[in-house]
Amino acid sequence: MSLSDIENDLSRIVQRELAAKDALTTALLNLSATGLKPSLLEWASQLYPFAYPILNIPVDLPTTCSDGVARTTLDFISFCLDMNITDIIASIQTKFIGIEVSYIINGNMFSIVVSKPVA
Numbered sequence: 001m002s003l004s005d006i007e008n009d010l011s012r013i014v015q016r017e018l019a020a021k022d023a024l025t026t027a028l029l030n031l032s033a034t035g036l037k038p039s040l041l042e043w044a045s046q047l048y049p050f051a052y053p054i055l056n057i058p059v060d061l062p063t064t065c066s067d068g069v070a071r072t073t074l075d076f077i078s079f080c081l082d083m084n085i086t087d088i089i090a091s092i093q094t095k096f097i098g099i100e101v102s103y104i105i106n107g108n109m110f111s112i113v114v115s116k117p118v119a
Contacts, residue, residue: 014065020060020082028058028088028112029081033095040114046069048116053117055112074103 039054046052059073071079078084083091085103092112093101100115 013062016062017066024077024080031092049069050115051113053111053113057110059110061108074076
């Protein structure tokens, strides 16, 4: 194995992370509540089931990140966006009134879910 091989591998990992960052930024930080209206209407038509997924985001999780650390799906999202999940969800929550926003992770699938507040 040569230095060039290592540099090429690192370059591919960094490019993959940048692509993931772009996709996650678009999906989570530039989220449009209006764009989710069809999913929200479907949720309402089903009488507001708890933790209803309104957005599913597949995460292209690398085996090892560019810094040499293996991360979980949640940790990888935080790594790419340089934000913890609490802040990400709080940012999304500001777009909704009277709707509780949370998330579910199933393998490499990150889902934004909504629930009707309990009165």
